[in-house]
Amino acid sequence: MTTETTSAGTTAEQNPPADVAAMNQLVRIGDYVTPIALRVVVELRVPDALAGGPRTADDLAAEVGAHGPSLYRVLRALTASGVLHEDRGHRFALTPVSDLLREAHPYSMRGMYRLSPADLHAMAELEHGVRHEESAFEHVHGMSFWEYTATHPEHHERYQHNMWSMATLEIPAVLRVYDWSATRTLVDLGGGTGQMIAGILKEHPGMRGVLLDLPDVAPHSRSLLEREGVLDRCEIVSGDFFHSVPAGGDTYLLKRVFYDFTDDECTRILRSVRSAMHPDARVLVLDGVVRSDNRHDSGKLHDLYVLAMGQGRCRSKAELSAVFAGAGLRLTRVIPTGAFPLVEGRAA
């Protein structure tokens, strides 16, 4: 560091020319208290308890099972970021931000902001995942994310809730941005418990669907498909997309699947698809796509989350093109959705 003597005889080091805007920006970026406080409030269902109007921390604490004075400190910390509003009587109210965290909100994002201690422990060891090839999650928990999810019901419940929350937002976006009129049979690979395929089939009564997922997941989609009134048009297949993929689809969807896998694994999945699909069928990959500029990028941020959790990654358009090409497919379009884009591929 250099030191310069000022006209007043002090040094620039003792009296630095503060770049206040940069300092404030750093304070905001470096804060890891707010994201955790937000998740505590979500886990305690404070937004649900505030649906009827403003309440004091003590009043809320009695309902949500918390210690009033401590809860007050958490709620107060979330006012400056606009998550909550405190009035002069120390009553807290929902804002448009926290309204989205109510379970009953039609586009509830509550599932995306649960407190997941297993994930947080892994994120705390991200440095390990950056220094070594082993993921931070395996380093901390001694098993893969998927093994942990399969053996820890609480973690599994939060993971599913997260997926459902995201699907609630993604279904209308995907219906809006893509022309589904040419799709007679949609195959949803790694379709989980069926929200997305049910949402698309409901909107397109002439379409048929096939949902494929692993044997311990696929059968759980039955009740949702039945509830949504599309079970009679949707076949449920228990299988492994590395080995085979149902034939006869016009459109093959892989939503939030690629980012869990390596490039080689993604190419292997696409090879299964390529050998099952019609020559003129389309492949749609909904995934984080990394931007090439310096603007805010949910793909780059999600990429670090998956770096901590496992062996997958988010890719740039060029990297996805290479993955497609390895399976004899050509990336034709990247279609913005407002969140993760839809990447379309066809036979090369």
Ligand SMILES: C[S@@+](CC[C@H](N)C(=O)[O-])C[C@H]1O[C@@H](n2cnc3c(N)ncnc32)[C@H](O)[C@@H]1O
């Ligand atoms: C991140 S989740 C995405 C679920 C769903 N597409 C969504 O967006 O909500 C990945 C899904 O891929 C499934 N999956 C993982 N490996 C698979 C395999 N080898 N064959 C079929 N499905 C698999 C998982 O069970 C899980 O449901």
